[in-house]
Amino acid sequence: MSRFTFPDAPGDLIGAHLSTRGGLHTVFDRADEVSASSAAIFAKNGNQWKGKELTDADCALFAEKRSVGPMLTHASYLINLSTTNKEFHRKSIAAMIDELDRAERLGIHAVVLHPGAHMGAGSNAATDQIARSLDEIHAAIPNHRVVTLLETSAGQGSCVGCTFEELGRMIAAVDDKQRVGICFDTCHVFAAGYEIRTRDGYARTIDEMEKFVGLENVGAFHLNDSKKPLGSRVDRHEHIGKGEIGLEAFRFLLNDPRFTRIPKVIETPKTIDVVSDRRNLTKLRSLIGRDTTMRRWPRRSSSARSSRLQASSSPS
Numbered sequence: 329m330s331r332f333t334f335p336d337a338p339g340d341l342i343g344a345h346l347s348t349r350g351g352l353h354t355v356f357d358r359a360d361e362v363s364a365s366s367a368a369i370f371a372k373n374g375n376q377w378k379g380k381e382l383t384d385a386d387c388a389l390f391a392e393k394r395s396v397g398p399m400l401t402h403a404s405y406l407i408n409l410s411t412t413n414k415e416f417h418r419k420s421i422a423a424m425i426d427e428l429d430r431a432e433r434l435g436i437h438a439v440v441l442h443p444g445a446h447m448g449a450g451s452n453a454a455t456d457q458i459a460r461s462l463d464e465i466h467a468a469i470p471n472h473r474v475v476t477l478l479e480t481s482a483g484q485g486s487c488v489g490c491t492f493e494e495l496g497r498m499i500a501a502v503d504d505k506q507r508v509g510i511c512f513d514t515c516h517v518f519a520a521g522y523e524i525r526t527r528d529g530y531a532r533t534i535d536e537m538e539k540f541v542g543l544e545n546v547g548a549f550h551l552n553d554s555k556k557p558l559g560s561r562v563d564r565h566e567h568i569g570k571g572e573i574g575l576e577a578f579r580f581l582l583n584d585p586r587f588t589r590i591p592k593v594i595e596t597p598k599t600i601d602v603v604s605d606r607r608n609l610t611k612l613r614s615l616i617g618r619d620t621t622m623r624r625w626p627r628r629s630s631s632a633r634s635s636r637l638q639a640s641s642s643p644s
Contacts, residue, residue, distance in 0.1 A: 329543065329544065329586065330509075330543055330544055330545070330546045330547065330586075330587070330590055331509075331544050331545075332437070332438070332475075332509060332546065332547035332548070332590060332591075333589040333590055334397060334398045334589050334590075334591070335589050337365070337366075337397035337398055337589070338365060338397060339365025339366075339397070340365055340613065340616065341365055341366045341397075341398060341588075341589060341590065341591045341592060342364070342365060342366060342551075342582075342592050342593075342609060342612055342613065343359065343362075343364030343365055343366035343367045343368070343396065343591070343592070343593045343594075343609070344359075344362055344364050344367065344368070344593055344594045344595075344596075344605045344608075344609065345367070345368040345369070345402065345593055345594070345595045346358045346359060346362075346364070346367050346368070346369060346605075348369050348370065351386070351389070352369065352371065352386060352389075352390050352434070353386075353389045353390045353392075353393040355367060355369050355396075356393045356394060356395045356396060358602075359395065359396050360395065361602050361606075362602060362605040362606050362609055363606070363609060364396065364593075364605075364609065365396065365397070366396060366397065366398045366399065366400075366591035366592065366593055367396045367399050367400075367593065368399065368400040368401065368402055368440070368593045368595075369399070369400075369401055369402070370401065370402055370404075371401040371427065371430040371431060371434065371436075372404065372426070372427070372430065373404070374402065374403075374404050374405050375404070375405060375406065376404065376406070377404070377406055377419050377422075377423050378423075378426075379426070379430075382430050382433060382434075387433050387434055387435075390434050390435075391434075391435060394435075398437065398591040399434075399436045399437075399591075400436065400437075400438050400439070400440055400477070400511075400548055400591060400593065401427065401430065401431045401434075401436055401438075401439050401440070402439070402440045403423075403424060403427045403439050403440065403441040403442070404423055404427065405442070406419075406420070406423065407420045407423050407424055407427075407441065407442070407444070408420050408442075408444040408445055408447075409421070409424070409441075409443070409444050409457065409458045409461040409462070410443065410444035410445060410446050410447070410449070410453075410454035410455075410457050410458050410461075410488060411444065411445070411447055412446075412447045412448065412449050413447070417457075417461070420444075420461070421461060421464055421465060424439075424441065424461075424465050424476075425465050425468050425469060427439050427441075428465065428469060428472055428474050428476065429469060429472070431474045432469070432472045432473065432474045436474065437473075437474060437475065438474060438475045438476070438477045438509070438511075438547050438548065439474060439475075439476055439477065440477045440479050440511045440548065440550075441476050441477065441478055441479065442479055442481065442487070442489075443458055443478050443479070443481060443487070443488050443489035443495070443498065444458060444487070444488060444489075445485055445486040445487045445488065446486045446488055447486055448486060451488050451494060454488045455488065455494065455497050455498050455501060456501060458478075458488070458498050458501075459498055459501030459502045459503075460501075462476060462502050462507070462508060463502060463503045463504075466502075466503070466504050466507055475506075475507050475508060475509055475547065476507065476508050476509075477508075477509045477510055477511040477547040477548055478495055478498060478499070478508065478509070478510050478511070479510070479511040479513055479516070479550070480492075480495065480510065480511065480512055480513050480516045480517050480520070481516055481520065482515070482516040482519035482520055482560075482561055482562060482563040483519065483520045483521075483561040484519075484561050484562060484563055490516070490520040490521075490561070491520065491540075492536050492537045492539070492540040492541050493536075493540045495510050495540070495541055496539075496540035496541045496542075497540075499541065499542075499545060508545070509545040509546065509547035510541055510545055510546055510547065511547060511548040511549070511550060512537070512546060512548070512549050512550070513549075513550035513552060513595075514549070514550065514551055514552055514553070514554075514573060514577060514578070514581070515550070515552035515553065515554040515563065515564070515565050515566075515571075515573070516550075516563060517533065518554050518558055518572070518573050518577075519554055519556055519558075519559070519560050519561055519562055519563060519564075520559070520561065521558065521559040521561075522536075523558060524573070524577040524580070524581075525558075525573060525574060525576055525577050526576070527576075527580065530577060530580040530581070534584070534586075543586060546587070546590060547590070547591075548590060548591045548592070548593070549581065549587065549590060549591070549592040549593070550592075550593060550594070550595050551568065551578060551581075551592050551593070551594050551596075551612060552565040552566070552568075552594065552595050552596055553565065553566040553567060553568050553569060553570055553571030553572070553573045553574075553596070554566055554571045554572045554573050555571055555572070556572065557572050558572065565595055565596055565597060566596065566597070567596050567597060567599075567604070567607070567608055568594070568596060568608045568611045568612055569611055575611075575615065578612060578615055579615040582612060582615050582616050583615070583616065583617065592612075594608050594609065594612070596608045
């Protein structure tokens with residue numbers, strides 16, 4: 329069982345990444361509009377190194393208005409802990425410390441982070457640098473309880489973290505492993521080559537995640553369909569059931585008892601403000617309890633073939 333479960337939180341823990349336009353506290357009005365029982369936000373501008381000062385008054389208002397239990401923040405897209413550029417690496421360290429500090433002050437338990445891109449240095453060098461970077465970050469804020477969730481990557485370009493084996497190596501190399509976990513993004517996993525559309529494919533994928541990462545380290549799910557086909561290594565989100573993944577993978581995941589009390593948020597296109605999120609969340613909720621065969625999964629031997637496309641390989 330994951331150590332990131334929320335057994336006593338109200339609702340089904342399904343929600344969306346929502347705007348904070350007008351102030352961080354405004355996310356709760358938007359959560360109510362789409363009936364979200366979990367949510368993700370940017371605690372600062374996701375495309376800038378530095379954000380607006382987070383005051384004690386901001387934190388107090390956020391706590392006063394809070395109507396959603398488990399929440400996530402998403403780290404700035406600029407952060408790359410595996411970069412070969414020393415100046416960018418310095419900025420990435422400082423920015424991630426700030427992201428974790430903001431989440432801690434807001435009472436949010438986790439920050440989702442893209443592991444980064446190795447920029448030609450190779451995945452092994454990147455894995456080590458990410459782990460050492462997280463050690464440095466943890467040392468700077470030793471008393472914080474907030475955790476970093478490394479997000480599964482689609483494997484585009486030199487991005488690392490597109491296999492569970494790679495993510496497992498990152499976690500294993502971090503000194504304080506209790507401060508790291510993973511966020512499973514359905515679009516990214518599919519684009520990386522994991523066949524999750526069939527019952528056997530889904531089972532193999534979760535078995536592989538359990539083997540290399542450990543189910544106890546799964547802290548959140550991003551539920552997104554994919555515009556691009558299996559193994560494309562291209563990250564393009566689509567509305568639930570309207571993309572290449574279809575509905576069955578989401579049905580399997582939502583009815584998997586191992587993950588019922590872990591936060592799940594959509595990052596699907598907001599084609600029509602509010603309406604798009606409502607439709608996608610309604611579609612997901614319609615799948616819950618519709619597959620009674622999901623209560624037990626067959627255990628597979630360690631010799632079972634990988635759930636990934638045989639033609640796929642992790643970036644070197």
